[in-house]
Amino acid sequence: TNAIDWNAVRADFPLLAREVNGKPLVYLDSANTSQKPAAVIETVDDFFRRHNANVSRAVHTLGSEATEAYEGARRTLAAFLGVRSDELVLCSGTTFAINLVAYSWALPRLKPGDAILLSRMEHHANIVPWQLVAQRTGATIKVAELHQDGTLDLDALHAAMTPEVKLLGITHVSNVLGTINPIAAICREARKRGIVTVVDGSQAAPHMPLDIPSLGCDFYAITGHKMCGPTGTGALWARREHLEAMPPFLGGGEMIKEVRFDGTVFNDPPHRFEAGTPNIAGHIGLGAAVDFLSSLGMQDIAAREHALLTHATEQLLKIDGLRIIGTAPEKAAVISFLVDGAHAHDLATLLDLEGVAVRSGHHCAHPLMQFYGVPATCRASFAFYNTHDEVDAFVAALRKVRRLLG
Numbered sequence: 513t514n515a516i517d518w519n520a521v522r523a524d525f526p527l528l529a530r531e532v533n534g535k536p537l538v539y540l541d542s543a544n545t546s547q548k549p550a551a552v553i554e555t556v557d558d559f560f561r562r563h564n565a566n567v568s569r570a571v572h573t574l575g576s577e578a579t580e581a582y583e584g585a586r587r588t589l590a591a592f593l594g595v596r597s598d599e600l601v602l603c604s605g606t607t608f609a610i611n612l613v614a615y616s617w618a619l620p621r622l623k624p625g626d627a628i629l630l631s632r633m634e635h636h637a638n639i640v641p642w643q644l645v646a647q648r649t650g651a652t653i654k655v656a657e658l659h660q661d662g663t664l665d666l667d668a669l670h671a672a673m674t675p676e677v678k679l680l681g682i683t684h685v686s687n688v689l690g691t692i693n694p695i696a697a698i699c700r701e702a703r704k705r706g707i708v709t710v711v712d713g714s715q716a717a718p719h720m721p722l723d724i725p726s727l728g729c730d731f732y733a734i735t736g737h738k739m740c741g742p743t744g745t746g747a748l749w750a751r752r753e754h755l756e757a758m759p760p761f762l763g764g765g766e767m768i769k770e771v772r773f774d775g776t777v778f779n780d781p782p783h784r785f786e787a788g789t790p791n792i793a794g795h796i797g798l799g800a801a802v803d804f805l806s807s808l809g810m811q812d813i814a815a816r817e818h819a820l821l822t823h824a825t826e827q828l829l830k831i832d833g834l835r836i837i838g839t840a841p842e843k844a845a846v847i848s849f850l851v852d853g854a855h856a857h858d859l860a861t862l863l864d865l866e867g868v869a870v871r872s873g874h875h876c877a878h879p880l881m882q883f884y885g886v887p888a889t890c891r892a893s894f895a896f897y898n899t900h901d902e903v904d905a906f907v908a909a910l911r912k913v914r915r916l917l918g
């Protein structure tokens with residue numbers, strides 16, 4: 513990654529220049545939400561200053577500029593993910609995307625006796641929608657367990673793919689453990705057994721090169737705010753045949769061809785699933801975020817973050833009484849940790865006084881906390897705009913906080 517001047521890249525993020533509690537900010541919560549480069553902020557600003565209009569409705573100049581920019585963002589995102597833009601539903605993020613699959617694909621299809629298979633490491637966004645659907649259809653939920661290092665027990669997962677299983681919900685990358693799951697191999701096994709796969713790509717899309725078709729999944733969900741885009745943006749990719757077969761989730765404007773009181777003709781996908789006025793500025797901003805990430809290259813971003821992960825892991829393991837939860841060999845730059853005798857929230861609060869932002873809590877993954885028998889962890893998550901010096905500042909702050917806590 514010699515070619516990229518990462519300090520210059522970092523300087524593109526205005527917020528990273530600020531101080532917190534009189535200390536230079538060390539932002540290690542990018543798995544929660546990423547910071548935004550000036551290009552994204554300026555794109556959103558420029559939209560509202562110069563182009564603001566609704567999409568797909570008005571024939572006037574601003575209306576067509578807004579529509580062109582919004583549809584351009586869809587094409588940019590589709591190219592980034594390696595998919596067709598008419599297979600990409602824009603929506604508010606992963607939570608919406610998974611609920612769309614749950615209500616439009618699963619709810620009309622599942623019956624009593626069917627099962628939905630989930631992994632132990634899923635985010636609540638890939639658990640609760642399935643529970644709601646299970647309650648309404650009489651289907652049951654099955655869980656695929658983990659090894660202690662935070663990798664999936666693949667033998668158990670494949671053994672759990674029994675004939676009653678109709679759908680597998682699986683995360684590409686764990687937001688707590690950082691584990692990168694072998695999605696292509698898992699989807700191959702599922703496909704052999706006729707199981708439809710829903711992949712939560714929230715923590716993968718921001719951090720690695722993606723080519724969704726090569727994964728062999730049926731559905732893939734992403735959220736824009738973790739990939740340098742605005743909040744309230746994201747997408748669901750689905751195979752065209754699924755989208756064609758799915759009834760709408762929400763009804764309203766934009767998603768119809770013709771409305772009569774005796775029956776409505778729905779629009780074609782993806783518009784069928786985009787009722788109402790969308791987050792136009794947000795998605796145009798997401799398009800700018802994707803251009804920004806692409807200009808760096810996802811391979812170089814992944815290498816940069818891997819170097820930060822390695823450095824941070826080595827430094828943290830030198831701290832007595834510190835335990836890392838999630839030690840998979842294939843890991844994204846996420847480190848969940850516990851320190852003997854210290855509550856995760858106390859650690860995070862005291863680290864904040866040192867200017868270091870880490871998340872503490874259950875990370876929307878209660879079943880995973882139950883697996884490790886802990887109520888909460890501290891989590892430091894890194895992005896390419898972090899530096900080795902910040903890792904060192906974080907480790908020094910953690911040593912100081914440890915002393916304070918006795």
Ligand code: PMP
Pocket residue numbers: 543544604605606607608635637638683685686687712714715735737876
């Ligand atoms: N899945 C995973 C793995 C996540 O990390 C997150 C965000 N914390 C989500 C789903 C939900 O994303 P959003 O709230 O943006 O819909």
